[in-house]
Amino acid sequence: DSGVTQTPKHLITATGQRVTLRCSPRSGDLSVYWYQQSLDQGLQFLIQYYNGEERAKGNILERFSAQQFPDLHSELNLSSLELGDSALYFCASSVEFSGANVLTFGAGSRLTVL
Amino acid sequence: AQTVTQSQPEMSVQEAETVTLSCTYDTSENNYYLFWYKQPPSRQMILVIRQEAYKQQNATENRFSVNFQKAAKSFSLKISDSQLGDTAMYFCAFIPVNTDKLIFGTGTRLQVFP
Numbered sequence: 001d002s003g004v005t006q007t008p009k010h011l012i013t014a015t016g017q018r019v020t021l022r023c024s025p026r027s028g029d030l031s032v033y034w035y036q037q038s039l040d041q042g043l044q045f046l047i048q049y050y051n052g053e054e055r056a057k058g059n060i061l062e063r064f065s066a067q068q069f070p071d072l073h074s075e076l077n078l079s080s081l082e083l084g085d086s087a088l089y090f091c092a093s094s095v096e097f098s099g100a101n102v103l104t105f106g107a108g109s110r111l112t113v114l
Numbered sequence: 115a116q117t118v119t120q121s122q123p124e125m126s127v128q129e130a131e132t133v134t135l136s137c138t139y140d141t142s143e144n145n146y147y148l149f150w151y152k153q154p155p156s157r158q159m160i161l162v163i164r165q166e167a168y169k170q171q172n173a174t175e176n177r178f179s180v181n182f183q184k185a186a187k188s189f190s191l192k193i194s195d196s197q198l199g200d201t202a203m204y205f206c207a208f209i210p211v212n213t214d215k216l217i218f219g220t221g222t223r224l225q226v227f228p
Binding site for chain 1: 149151156157158159160161164205213214215216217218219220221
C-alpha cells in the first residue's frame with residue numbers, strides 16, 4: 001500500500017457520460033498529480049495541484065477538469081466521454097512540487113468507455 | 115521540447131542473469147532528476163531508483179543500478195541476478211529541478227524466464 005488511495009478501482013460507462021475519479025494523497029503530501037496511461041503507453045501528465053491551487057497543466061482535454069479540496073483530496077472529472085478516454089488514470093502525490101520530491105503513485109482507476 | 119526515449123519495447127532475460135534497459139533523454143536543463151519506475155501486472159507504479167543529475171556517482175539499490183552518462187544524456191538501468199518478480203514494464207522518467215511535470219518514456223516490457 002503506497003498510501004495514495006484512488007477510487008473507484010474500475011469503472012465502466014458509456015460514451016457521452018460523465019465520471020469522477022477520486023484521490024486521497026499520502027498523509028503529509030500537499031501536491032497531487034494526475035496522469036493518464038492508455039493501453040501499453042507511457043504516462044501522460046494531465047494536471048497538478050499544490051495545497052488546493054492548480055500548479056501545472058499538461059495535455060488535459062477541455063472535457064476534463066480537476067480540483068483539490070481543503071482536506072487535500074483531489075477529484076478528476078471526465079465528461080462527454082469518448083471511446084478513446086478508456087485508460088488507466090493514476091494519481092500521485094508528493095510533499096512539495098519540485099523534482100526533488102519523489103512521486104508516490106496510487107493503484108490507478110481503470111476507466112472503460114463502451 | 116523535453117523528451118525521454120526508451121528504444122527497447124521488449125526485453126527478455128533468464129533468471130539469475132543480468133539485463134540492461136536503455137534510456138536517453140533530451141533537455142537543455144543542467145539540473146534535474148532521473149527515475150526508473152516499475153509497473154508489474156498489478157499496474158501499480160513503483161519507484162525503482164532515482165538519480166540526481168549533479169551527482170556523478172551512479173545510484174544503486176540492491177540488485178538495481180544505473181549508468182548515468184550526463185554528457186550523452188543516457189540513463190540505463192542494470193538489473194543483476196534477475197528474478198521472476200522483476201517481470202514488469204519499466205519506465206524511465208525525467209524532471210527538471212523546480213518544475214512540476216514528470217516526463218515518462220514509453221516503457222520497456224521485461225520478461226524474466228525461469
